[in-house]
Each structure stands twice: as structure tokens, then as C-alpha cells.
Amino acid sequence: MKTKYATSPLAGEATPHVDAATFESRTYAKVVRRLIPFLMLCYLGAYLDRVNVGFAKLQMLNDLHFSETIYGLGAGIFFLGYFIFEVPSNVILHKVGAKRWLARIMLTWAVISACFAFVSTPTQFYVLRFLLGVAEAGFAPGVILYMTYWFPSERRAKALSMFFMAIPLAGIVGGPLSGYIMHAFHGMGDLAGWKWLFLIEALPSLVLGVAILLYLDNGIHSAKWLTDAEKALLERNIEGDNAQKHEHLSIRAFLADRRLWLMAAIYFCVVLGQYGLTFWLPTIIRKSGVADPLWVGIFTALPYLCAIVALPLIGMSADRRRERRLHLAVPMLVSAAGFATLPLLGGVEASLLCLCVAAAGILASSSQFWALPTALLGGMSAAAGIAAVNCVANLAGFFSPAIVGWLNDLTGKSTAGLVFISVTVVTGALLVFLVPAKSVNR
Template sequence: MKHPLATTASTAEFAPPDDAAASFEAKTYAKVARRLIPFLMLCYLGAYLDRVNVGFAKLQMLNDLRFSETVYGIGAGIFFLGYFLFEVQSNIVLHKVGARNWLARIMLTWALISASFMFVKSPTVFYILRFLLGVAEAGFAPGVILYLTYWFPATRRAKALSMFFMAIPLAGIVGGPLSGWILHAFHDVNGLAGWKWLFMLEALPSLVLGFAIIFYLDNGIASAKCLIDDEKALLKRNVEKDNAQKVEHVSIKSFIGDRRLWLMASIYFCVVFGQYGLTFWLPTIVRRTGVADPLWVGLLTAIPYVCAIVALPLLGSSADKRRERRLHLAIPMLVSAAGFATLPMLGSVGASIVCLSVAAAGILASSSLFWALPTAVLGGMSAAAGIAAVNCFANLAGFFSPAIVGWLNDFTGKSTAGLIFISAAVVLGAVLVFFVPAKTVNR
């Protein structure tokens, strides 16, 4: 089926005016975005909720099980060791077998493991299940990032990625009040602690969405049921043109030896360090301002994520419009670092929420804006392995961030040192951004 405004090789002499062709292209990408982004956001919301709800479970679980802050920090972070060991392999498999079945497998597996946390009784079981959750989820976020490169060229990718990563603040907006309500309303229901109900109930969305992927998601442009022939041709042509400008490594040695990959991994390590410093400790920080009821803790933790959800699409659209990537990444990182550094100086609930909102908006916007860098220079199998490798290395920060902050909190008896450490790591990442050549990413 042909669109009347589409340009093909056989009808080139009847090519439409530039504005009509641009309109057709814009409508095509809008159609793809409507088809993919909301659904993928829902899936990532489920993933992120299951990954970080341990931060709310901590409000009751630590007292019930007599875990220390250090035990919690190690358990929260050990997730990322499993993630690290299996992420690259997962993305390569996805590239070979297709996104639909592989992403469904990931979601169904982690839903079952997440629900199993209700049976935790010892630090050892806690560590094992967190590690297995990381193994199960390995490859989902980088897999979706890779999947979006099949549809969107570099010039349109920052906006698409920022929309997808809005699932993180959405998880905070939905998950905070939901988690607080479950802890408050379900405590001792049928003899189970609220934190056990939390793990069981919040695993259900991922279980449902895992089955939904099988029936809804298309593996790529060629198999897209919602597109007409000329829309497929347009998308394919733009992606092929975009990939022609990218690096395709020919050997493992050249891949590992690419300094740009290591630089980008280091930048994202600092972003992730700040991101999980916020995510795993936000409920605790709010409670330490004097808020005791878990329901109110949950409601107040939603406010920083509301600010982040406003910042993400605005900064993503601005980066694409101006074809500028480095400042759009570095400035939000520095703003976030300022929020973390100022937080220890404040004591009131209102002032703390303002600083947390600044920190959340900056660091969560950075987590999406970053991906415009590596996806601008890698294509094909290199993109599959490169995106996973960068994400894999950087997510080790998800282990070190809660582990170091937990240890610093125990060692000093307060959260000041941990927050300053997070701020310093994010500033370092912002400085490293300017070592990426502007000409390779500003397009």
C-alpha cells in the first residue's frame, strides 16, 4: 500500500514539495512513537518498580529482620553484579532472536523473582534474591535502547529516549504513594508484614506486561503491522543512512580498545551513581526529616519525580532541536550535584523536598540525555554490544552507590558524608562529558 505523499524511486518525478514530505515523515515518526513509547514506558515502569521498591520495604523490613544499613546497602547494590555479568550477552541475544520474545522472557522471570522477596529471612537469602533479580532483568533497559535505534535515527533519538526514560520518574510518582499505602494498609493483613505484601503485589504488573509483550510488540520495521509500505520504506531509509555514519567494529580487540566506549562508560557510571543514590535512599531521607507515617513518606517522595517528569521531555526536545548533546548532559548533572550537596545543610521537610526535586530532575534527565552519545557513533552488532557494555560497566555504580552510602551512614551516624560523596561523583561525570568530541555527537 502506498501513501500519496510518499517518495519512491519509481515515482521520483512526481516528488511532493519539501513541506509535504517533511509532514509525511513527521507523522510517520509520531505514529511509531505512539505505538512504541507508551507501552515500553509501562514495561520499564514495572521493571523499575520491582528494582527499587526495596527502598520502601526497608522502612519496615530492617526492623523486622534486624538488618543493618550496611546489609541493606550491599543487598540493594548486589542486584547490579548480576546485571553486570549477563547484560552484554542478553543484548546480543536480543539482536539475534528479536526483541519481542526476549523482552517478554526478561519481564516474566524478574516478576517471579521479585515476588519471592516476601520469603526473605536472612541477609544471605536477601543477597541471593537481589543477585538473581539482576540476572533476570539484565538486558531490559539496554535492550529497549537498542530496539529504539532500529526505528529512530540519531537526530530523533534524544526525544524518544527521554520519553522512554520518563518511566523512571513515573515509577517514583506511582510507586512512592503506592508503596507507602501498601505498607500502611496491608501491615499484618493475614498475618503478613506490609513489606511482604509490597513485594508480592508490585510484581503483578510486570507479570501481566510480560505476557502482553508477546502479543503487542513488533521485532522491527519490516514486521510492523501498523505501518504501510511507504512508511516502512521511509523509516528503513533513514535508519540505514544513520548507520552508515557509525562505527562498526570488526574484532573484539578493536571493540574493547575503543577509548570512546570507556569514556562514555565512565560518564554514565557517575550518572548511575547519582541516580541510585537518590532512588535507594530517598524514602530514608524523607523519613529523617521527621515524617513517620509510611503513607506520607510515599506521597512526599513523589514530588521530586513530578519535577523530573517535567524536565525530561523539555531537555530531550531541546537537545534534538539544537543538535547539541554535551551541554544538555553536563548542565543537568551539575544542577543535580548542587541539589545533593545542599541537602545536608537543611533540616525542614519543605527545603529538603526542594533540594531533592532539583537533584531528581537533573540526574534523571541526565540518564536519558546520555544515551544520545553512544548511539550516535555505534551501529549494527557494535551498537548491540556497545550499548550493553556501557550500561553494564556503568551499572556497577548501582552496586557501589548504595553500598558506599550505607557504609558511610553507619560509620558517621548520619547521611551527610554519603550525599557529599554522591555529589562529587556526579560533578566528575559532568567534567568527563567535555572529553567527548562535539563533532561526533552533535547531530
């Protein structure tokens, strides 16, 4: 909903010096500068602690005598804890405020992530992965909910695309960093490189958890860096946007809403592809002919570099055209093509090309998806609905590494797992067209 007039930053009155569109654009640019880089940094820390097990795997499996199946199951168990605690976490965030709750999440998972350095048995690995999921539950959906407090539907796809750029950034920074830590610190203090990986990469989340308490605001009203006129504009736009959304009146009505289950099914397919990439990317690159963990880390950055270009371009196009379904389905199909082609080609260069296509498509899909449910839900329904969709869909994070690991052990090669990922992502792209265009294209 566009504001009809501009207001003075000091007096809150209409002014002829700044037209409405300019004032609104400047205000949202100010919000973006204040929130998005910091939230991206936090999510980068979260994602790094979640998926660095994919790099640790390169040394950890041999040291601990774990099979691919044990690794895949442990990687996936994270999402069982995530599933159980995600909806309660988002509801609590909506009640107590984003600042305290997001800080609690980050501090807790940082400590648990560091504890992976002391794993010695499959049971310990499973328990810590489950607890890490419990600790992190609610962070990503909490930030998505937090975005609905600031950005109306028409501006949200771009904002979410910028936020989700933290995922490829985590790959760009985390890949070389993880490879370097495992290469340079191996044997220091009688600790293996993968143990140093968990200890060192937990530190950023500890620092950022404290920073949230000092930097973040719970909403527009408490933001001292905004003028009264800017607050009035933002609040008016959010109120107008929420007036167009559906607010469930009961838990039964909430659970009976078929739209939520359709959204969960679509995002399940996206997440399965996303974690098929992140948990197995280092292994795929190593099998293509790269042995040194340092170079594996460097090469893993390339697919994420492609994704970081694709995300903002697709987000801006979606907002400009007010079209959501094609901007989600097409990147999913592109990604599926990358996964399906990968086992047909050999060599480092060809593998990297396919991985770049797969990464750009699936990570762009992850950000574009959230323009759909956030266009439909408001208030407490948004708090519970976003978390419900995310937690059900994130069960794919359990099934993806578990099934792919099992298929890899069963067949002795990665072809079957990649085909499974590709077919699932195509299925999700087809489900997108069951969402009525008029309900989300705004």
C-alpha cells in the first residue's frame, strides 16, 4: 500500500519539499541499511554453524570410523529438533520481542556447536545435532516474521532476497575458511582440524548473540533511529498490508487451512534441494578430483558466488513485476536441471558448472518462496504460520542427507541421490502453480 503524501521528518506534517514517493523510498532505504546487513551477518553465523559438519565430514568420518549413513542421519537429526520447537519459538518471539529471543537462540547454538569438537561416538553426534536443532529453532522463521513488522508485501521479496544472500555468503566465506582451518590447524594442540573447525566457527555466533541485545529493536515503535514521521509512514503501510491478510480465529481453522499445507509441501521440496547441496557439496567436489581440504573449501565458494548474483536480481524482478509464482518455479526447475546433469559429466570444471547452476536456482527459490505465505498471513497467524510451514518443510533437512547418504552407501556412487533431489525439486515447482496467482501477486 503506497502512502498518499509525504510527511516532514520533524513535524510530521505534509511538505512540498519532498514528494511522497521520494520520502517513502528514503525511509525504506534507511530501514534496509539499519536491519538487513546485521540480520544477514547473524544468519551467516547460524548457517555456518549448521552446515560446517559437511566440511568436518572430510576428516571426521575417517577419524571416528563413521559411515556415510551415520553422517547423513546425524546431519538430518538436526531438523527433528528444529521441527519440534520451531512453532513455539516463533510464538514466544511474537510475545516477548525479537531482541531477547533471537539473542537467546544465537548464544545457545554457539555453545552447542563448539561441543561437537568433543564427539567420539555416533550417539554423541546424534544427540548434539538434535540439540543444535532445538537451539536454533525459530531463528530463520523468526527473522522472516520480524520482516513482516517492517516491510509490506510489495517490498518484502527484495528484502528477503537480501537477507537470504547470507546463505551463499556463508558458502563464500565459510568454504575457504573451513578449508583453511582444517588445513592449517590440523594437529595443533593435538586436535584434529575438524575439531578446530567447530571451536573456531562457534565464536562469531557468541559475539553476534550479545550484539543483538545492543543493536536490534523489537519493532517500528521502539526504533529511536527513526523520526516520528518515518514511524508513522511505516506503521501506516504495515496496517494497510495486514488489513488484506487472513487472520485465523482458532487452532482448528489454522490447521485446516489447505494453503498452509500446500506452502509446506512446496518449501519441503526447496529445502530438500538446498540441503542436498550444502551437506554434500564438499564431498561432490572432492570426488571430482580435488583432494586438499583447502582447495575443496575454495572451490565450494564458486557456486555460492553465482547464487549471490542471482538472488537480488530475481528478488527485484519479482517486486517490480508483482509476479511471485514464476519467480519461484523457474529457479527451481533450473536448479533441478543442474542436479540432474551433474552425474552425467566428469571433471572438476564440468562439476563446478552444474553446481553453480544448481546453487543459483535453489538458493534463489529459498528466498522467493517466502513472498507467498507472508502475502497471505498477518498477526499471530503469521507468527505461527511461518513457523509451521518452515518447520514442516525443514523435515526435508532430515530426509535429504539421510536418504542421499543411504543411497550413496547402497549404490557406491552419488548418481541416485542427485536424481532423487532433482525429481523432488521438479515436483515442488509444479506444486507452485496450485497457488492462486491473485492471492500472492501484489
